Amino acid sequence: MKVTKCNSTKYIYTPTCRHTPHQLHSKTNTLMEALHLTILFLVSLTVVHSLSPNCESTSHGSTLRVYHVSSPCSPFRPKTSLSWEESVLQMQADDKTRLVYLTSLVAGRSFVPIGSGRQIIQSPTYIVKAKIGTPAQSLLMALDTSTDMALVPCAGCLGCSSSTFDSTKSVSFSSLACGADQCKQVQSSSCPGTTCSLNMTYGGSTIAANLAQDNVTLATDSIIGYSFSCVKKVDGGSFPPQGVLGLGRGPLSFVSQSKSLYTSTFSYCLPSFKSSSFSGTLRLGLNGQPKNIKFTPLLVNPRRTSLYYVNLIGIRVGAKVVNIPPGVLAFNPNTGAGTIIDSGTVFTRLVDAAYTAVRDEFRRRMGKAVVSSLGGFDTCYTVPIGRQVPTMTFMFPGLNMSLPQDNFLIHSSSGSTTCLAMSASPALNVIANMQQQNHRVLFDIPNSRLGISREICS
Numbered sequence: 491m492k493v494t495k496c497n498s499t500k501y502i503y504t505p506t507c508r509h510t511p512h513q514l515h516s517k518t519n520t521l522m523e524a525l526h527l528t529i530l531f532l533v534s535l536t537v538v539h540s541l542s543p544n545c546e547s548t549s550h551g552s553t554l555r556v557y558h559v560s561s562p563c564s565p566f567r568p569k570t571s572l573s574w575e576e577s578v579l580q581m582q583a584d585d586k587t588r589l590v591y592l593t594s595l596v597a598g599r600s601f602v603p604i605g606s607g608r609q610i611i612q613s614p615t616y617i618v619k620a621k622i623g624t625p626a627q628s629l630l631m632a633l634d635t636s637t638d639m640a641l642v643p644c645a646g647c648l649g650c651s652s653s654t655f656d657s658t659k660s661v662s663f664s665s666l667a668c669g670a671d672q673c674k675q676v677q678s679s680s681c682p683g684t685t686c687s688l689n690m691t692y693g694g695s696t697i698a699a700n701l702a703q704d705n706v707t708l709a710t711d712s713i714i715g716y717s718f719s720c721v722k723k724v725d726g727g728s729f730p731p732q733g734v735l736g737l738g739r740g741p742l743s744f745v746s747q748s749k750s751l752y753t754s755t756f757s758y759c760l761p762s763f764k765s766s767s768f769s770g771t772l773r774l775g776l777n778g779q780p781k782n783i784k785f786t787p788l789l790v791n792p793r794r795t796s797l798y799y800v801n802l803i804g805i806r807v808g809a810k811v812v813n814i815p816p817g818v819l820a821f822n823p824n825t826g827a828g829t830i831i832d833s834g835t836v837f838t839r840l841v842d843a844a845y846t847a848v849r850d851e852f853r854r855r856m857g858k859a860v861v862s863s864l865g866g867f868d869t870c871y872t873v874p875i876g877r878q879v880p881t882m883t884f885m886f887p888g889l890n891m892s893l894p895q896d897n898f899l900i901h902s903s904s905g906s907t908t909c910l911a912m913s914a915s916p917a918l919n920v921i922a923n924m925q926q927q928n929h930r931v932l933f934d935i936p937n938s939r940l941g942i943s944r945e946i947c948s
Contacts, residue, residue, distance in 0.1 A: 552777060554618045554709045556633065556758060556770040615836060615923055616760055617732060618772055621707040623660030629653070631735040633758070633772065635833040635933075638740030638796050639676070640706075640718035641699070642733040649724030653732070657702065657720065665720075666701040672717045673701055675741050688719055698723040708774065713748050737833070738796030739935060751775065757932035758833070759947035760923050762896060770947040780930055783941040784889035788933075789821050789828065798933065800940055801887055802829040802919055805844070807851040808880035818843045819919065829919035831931070831940065838898075838922045839915035848882075852910055855880040862907075867900075869910040884921065891942050897925050 617630045622642065629642065645656035657663040665685045666672055673679050673686035679701065680687050686701040699719040706716040718733075736743045737756065745754050752775035761770040773779060789799035802819050805812050818841055821828035827841075840848060849869050853861060856878055862870045882898050884891040900911040911924055928948060932941035 552709050552711055552752065552774040554772045554774070556616050556618055556760065556772050557630075615834060616758075616770070618708070618735065620733070620735065622655050623657070623704050624662040625660070626705075626707060627655055627659070629655060629733050631733040633737060633833045634734050635737045635831070636797055637734055637736035637834075638738040638743040638746075639736050640716070640733060640744065641736075642718050642720055644702075644720040644722060647721050647723060650721060655720070655733075657704070660704055662714075663702065663704045666703060666717065670701070672742060676701065696723075696725045697721060708772075711748075711751060711774070713751065716744075716747055717742055737933075739798070740796040743796065745933075745935060748774070754935040755779070755933065757930055757941070759930045759945050760833070760927050761948040762927045763924070779932055780941070780943055780945075783930065783932060783943040785932075785934070785937075785939040785941045786886035786888045788935070788938045788940050789823075790938075791821075791823050791826055791828070793823070793826055797830045798832075798940065799828050799830050800921070802884060802921075803887060804885040805840075805848050806881075806883040806885060806890075807848060808855055810851065811885070812847045812851050814844045814847050825917075827917060829921065831921045831926070833923055833926075835920045835922040836924055838912040838925045839918070839920045840912060841917065841919055842914045844919065845912065845914040848912075849910065852880065852882075864907065864909055866913045867909040867911070868913070871908050872906060875908055884925075889942055891925075891929070892944075893925060894928070897927055900924075 616633045618633060619628055620631050621628050631640070631642075643650040643654045645654045645658065647654055667684055668679075668681035668686050670686060673681075676686070676688060678689055680689060688697075688699040688701060690697040690699070699721045701717065702720040703715045703717050706713045706718075737745055739745060745752075745756065755776055756772065756774050757779055758772045759770045786800055789801060791797055791799055799821060801821055803816075804819075805814065819829065839845075853869060856871070856875060859871050859873055859875055859878075861868075862872060864870050879895055879899065882893045884893070898911055899908055901908050912922075928944065928946050930941075930943050930945040930947075932943075934941060
């Protein structure tokens with residue numbers, strides 16, 4: 491595989507004839523009013539421009555813009571506005587489906603080689619623009635750190651939407667044969683003909699695809715002969731218009747296929763849900779990565795080497811380290827238990843014993859405020875709670891991730907309801923994207939380490 495890097499105007503009042511003092515004063519007032527209105531107009535334009543996202547802003551070098559799916563720049567934003575409560579319940583439902591998928595992966599029970607599950611792919615959280623083929627066709631692809639191979643809906647796909655990649659219009663496209671090395675690396679490949687075929691099942695849906703290659707461009711960098719899954723048929727539910735950009739550690743992930751260009755290093759800063767533009771960045775390679783950043787080791791689950799495991803050793807609520815039995819958070823490569831960092835889950839999940847301990851300490855710090863629930867959130871308040879909210883810190887070897895309130899509390903638009911934005915999990919801890927917002931998260935795979943530093947990118 492070959493990789494290539496690719497006269498200011500001034501207002502001058504000059505009297506041309508003689509004026510009385512009254513006339514001069516009147517003309518001066520008129521000029522000052524005109525200038526005042528002009529300044530107000532220019533200021534208003536500046537404010538409007540600053541509040542309106544620049545959806546056509548170009549990426550620079552190896553840095554791409556990252557958009558939230560509900561961004562004004564996203565064609566996937568909800569067509570009908572949901573109430574705050576409906577939005578929260580929908581995100582919880584999506585998270586529940588994704589958690590089932592991730593749990594099946596770490597336990598080694600799933601044979602799904604790519605994708606994050608139909609429901610999750612339909613509702614990605616963060617997307618980037620990629621260009622595929624020659625001439626290039628633009629697609630918005632969902633970031634997924636727990637997926638390897640890219641999943642691209644192709645033209646003619648049965649059950650897909652109208653937003654597809656037309657391989658017949660690309661002179662650099664080619665299908666991969668059964669004997670290709672890439673075909674041997676895909677767990678569910680088959681060869682009914684000469685082309686390497688993939689068949690995936692998830693949640694009652696089946697997806698049929700062919701393994702293919704084409705040129706892929708992110709920002710200004712091109713990857714020649716990039717292998718991906720060209721989706722041909724979906725049964726059991728509609729397929730999303732956007733593709734999936736797999737950022738896992740597997741041999742067919744973007745990280746592995748672009749190794750010679752980006753040295754298996756990338757970082758992102760995810761914008762807040764509350765941002766007016768929902769725009770962050772995905773930074774590929776060593777250039778531009780933060781220098782002053784603390785790291786913690788990445789761990790490897792031999793059952794699922796793609797997932798980014800870290801060693802969560804404790805959680806602090808306020809000044810107190812919560813009393814969580816060490817075995818509850820421990821990494822176990824035999825069972826897949828432990829903690830992963832994931833871009834596709836919205837709300838952090840902690841195994842039951844850990845979540846209960848954190849929740850109870852949080853409630854204790856909140857005093858006598860009456861607790862209510864909302865869907866999967868069991869610690870909500872309908873009274874103002876700002877002053878007594880404690881701090882929260884995730885503790886890892888080598889770094890502490892201190893969370894601002896916006897990273898662990900979710901507020902209704904009216905401010906009348908506030909919930910602790912995390913919940914229990916049966917077997918796996920997941921550090922989700924809400925908790926990662928406005929942090930630079932750096933994946934340094936050659937050195938097997940993960941860096942985290944605070945960065946405002948909303």
